Amino acid sequence: MKTILKNSLIIIFLTFYSMQAQDTIMPLWPENKIPNRIESDEKEVRDYTNILRISKVQEPTIEVYLPSKSNANGQAVLIFPGGGYHILAYDWEGTDIAKFLNGKGIAGIVVKYRLPSDVSQKEKYNVPLIDAQRAMRMVRSKAKDWNIQEDKIGIIGFSAGGHLASTLGTHFNEKVYAAVDEMDEASARPDFMALGYPVVTFTQTTKHSGSEKNLLGDTDNGDLEKHFSNELQVTANTPPTFLIHATDDGSVPVENSLLFFQALKDKGVSATMHIYPKGGHGFSLAREDVHLRGWTERLFEWMESLE
Incomplete structure (x- = not known):
């Protein structure tokens, strides 16, 4: 009986340890050292209907999903969920993506970044980038511990998360x-860098006004609009980029991806783009669309080609 009990406890412990190793949540910042933060009564809000929507993030984190060491290929991807800089579609464009990457031996790290707030932040337009830079630095510093190669750490972002990803890719310094x-x-x-139906521009008529308003505020500021129009910020040192978009996207026009692709091409940066005729906006893994869901395989093929 004691042997059975002992073995049962060992199994429970190993199962718990395995779960912890696969899904670890870490704060981005040391306690009381979150930049651009204003003390307020604002609290994080979680709403779950068909997907988990998180808003008013106060304590940014990374949620780490690691493949088994025997399957790991050394690559890692930081994931920035979208939501118009108003909410984070946290599972739909975050944890679901991380788990899917794990199946290919890739570490998936979901970034719960702060969303712009006039109540709890100073210079709110910089806050998502602040958290994105910190997340990348944290993952790189933990690479050896997580069986990741320091020079194989990329990012993926969707919609407004795609804007943040492209901001990190062009404003990392x-x-x-x-x-x-x-x-x-x-x-x-x-x-x-991989960008899924991304918001890119704030200066063109094809911009996503909601994301711009949430990030930059109501006041017209041409300098900020140009600064965060990432097709204008591409340099020869911008990372190789993979883009996907649907032509019939009624929320974030496909021209956002086209603009960024052209800017990459003009600067001699390696770029791959897949434009699908249908799919609308926010399709995530597109598991119910036989044609569209192929974008994930195209992503994996592209990532392998980078090695």
Whole structure:
């Protein structure tokens, strides 16, 4: 009886340990050292109907999903869920993506970044980028612990999360916060970048006005609009990029991806783009669309080609 009990406890412990190893949530910042934060009564809100929607994020985190060591290929992808800079479609464009990547031996790290707020932040337009830079530096500093190669850490973002990803990919050297610890010595440059139906421009008629308003506010500011129109910020050092978009996207026009692709081409940056005739906006893994869901295989093929 004692042997059975002992074995049962071992199984429970190993199962718990395995779960923890596969899904670990870590705060991005040391306690009381979150940049651009204003103390307020604002609280995080979680709403779950068909998907988990998180808003008013106060404590940004990363949620780490690691494949088994025997399956791991050394690559990692930070994931930025979309939601118009108003909410995060946290499972639909976050944890579901991480689990899917794990099936290919890729570490998936979901970034629960702060959304712009006039109540709890200073310079709210910089806050998502602050958290994105920190997330990249944190993952790079943990690479050895997580069986990740430091030069194979990329990003993927969807919709407004695609805007944040493209912002990180073009503003990774911009100093938007003061270093808080040794992690901030690591590079914030992604090694590669994937953008799903991304918001890119704030200066063209094809912009997504909702994302612009939430990030930059109501006041017209041409300098900020240009600064965060990421097709204008591409350089030769922008990471290789993979883009997907649907032509019939009625929320974020396909021209956003076309603009970014052209900017990459003009700067000599390797770029791959897949434009689908149908799919609308926010299709995530598109598991119910036989044609559209192939984008994930195209992504994996592209990632393999980078090695």
